[in-house]
Amino acid sequence: xxxxxxxxxxxxxxxxxxxxxxxQAKTEYxxxxxxxxxxxxxxxxxDHPVSEAARRCDMxxxxxxxxxxxxxxxxxxxxxxxxxxxxxxxxxxxEYPEHEFYFILGADSLYEIEQWYQPGQILANTTILAACRxxxxxxxxxxxxxxxxxxxxxxxxHQLHSPEMDVSSEDIRSLVADGKSAEDYVPEAVWEYIQxxxxxxx
Numbered sequence: 013x014x015x016x017x018x019x020x021x022x023x024x025x026x027x028x029x030x031x032x033x034x035x036q037a038k039t040e041y042x043x044x045x046x047x048x049x050x051x052x053x054x055x056x057x058x059d060h061p062v063s064e065a066a067r068r069c070d071m072x073x074x075x076x077x078x079x080x081x082x083x084x085x086x087x088x089x090x091x092x093x094x095x096x097x098x099x100x101x102x103x104x105x106x107e108y109p110e111h112e113f114y115f116i117l118g119a120d121s122l123y124e125i126e127q128w129y130q131p132g133q134i135l136a137n138t139t140i141l142a143a144c145r146x147x148x149x150x151x152x153x154x155x156x157x158x159x160x161x162x163x164x165x166x167x168x169x170h171q172l173h174s175p176e177m178d179v180s181s182e183d184i185r186s187l188v189a190d191g192k193s194a195e196d197y198v199p200e201a202v203w204e205y206i207q208x209x210x211x212x213x214x
Contacts, residue, residue: 017046017114024063026075027198029177033143036174047085052095074201098130119144135167143172188212
């Protein structure tokens with residue numbers, strides 16, 4: 013049985029923070045691989061346009077080219093319509109019964125997860141690795157949220173002690189749209205792709 017970490021997201025674009033969290037998850041919880049899985053049609057992103065799937069996949073592949081045991085997965089991209097984490101995890105377990113899956117997410121998502129589609133199914137059927145921000149002052153205690161979700165859903169949630177980069181994909185898109193460089197925040201090959209494809213420009 014392999015221990016597989018699942019890192020999902022729109023990856024629009026993928027950035028160094030995504031890779032940092034993946035490395036920490038692999039090391040801290042002895043994962044065999046981390047699968048980076050771009051979302052197909054994310055239902056919660058309808059408030060702004062998302063780059064076409066092919067471009068987002070290209071950037072993920074470029075970012076992972078020199079990362080050992082990091083794997084690009086088109087598992088969600090191949091599915092039509094909205095893609096929901098609960099469905100993805102159920103399908104993964106059905107297709108790969110020999111693997112044990114760990115779902116990697118940020119602390120912000122752990123506070124919002126009850127608003128996701130079928131949160132009980134997500135929390136009951138996989139182990140969550142939550143990357144915490146030590147400087148996050150919005151919520152009083154990540155430990156308290158973990159205890160709450162564990163008690164309500166019988167969830168398996170562990171903290172991921174990763175020094176998250178204070179940057180988001182939205183920040184990067186805004187920088188590029190304003191004509192500024194974002195090369196410090198994304199892998200070199202990804203930055204070259206963004207420039208070559210003229211992505212995120214106004």
